[in-house]
Amino acid sequence: MRAGEATRLKWTDIDEERRIIILNNPEKGSHSRIWKITTKLMNMLNALPRKTQYIFGNPNPRAIRALFCNTRKSLAEKLQNPRLLKISFHTFRHWKATTLYHQTKNLLLVKEFLGHAEIDNTLRYIQIEQALYGQNSDDEFIVYGTSDKEEIKKLLSVGFDYVCQKDDILYFRKRK
Secondary structure, three states: OHHHHHHOOOOHEOOOOEEEEEOOOOOOOOOOOEEOOOOOHHHOOOOOOOOEEEOOOOOOOHHHHHHHHHHHHHHHHHHHHHHHHHOHHHHHHHHHHHHHHHOOOHHHHHHHHHOOOOOHHHHHHHHHHHHHHHHOHOOEEEEEEOHHHHHHHHHOOOEEEEEEEEEEHHHHHHHH
């Protein structure tokens, strides 16, 4: 989500039982969205103090941006890595969209994930993905076949997708 959307998130926008975040107030004419989150993220959010109705305390984007910039600057100095100064809130959004497109090759999924109203705004992630990963990388997979239920669970839990079944063997694949 965008930084401004995150700053306005309220505790009531989280469904702890189903582990989802609901964005009802999107920016830039985007669509409302719902995301499934991990148990780890749910635990991290629950560890935050609940002093206000807002998850991140102060819904003022300028205050949060200043805190982010100060933290980024001190980390860049501490780690002696000036490239960290080039990272913005929006960098994380671009990275997630690019990797999601790389994993799925599904532009409509990325469009919905980002809440874009127009597909034209999402098309840039194809170019970024091709520049980062190369144009031929989409044909490279790791493939496994198994009929063992525990092995199937393990494959699915580490990102493998079911492809088909032949002679009691289920086939799974994951992009390299």
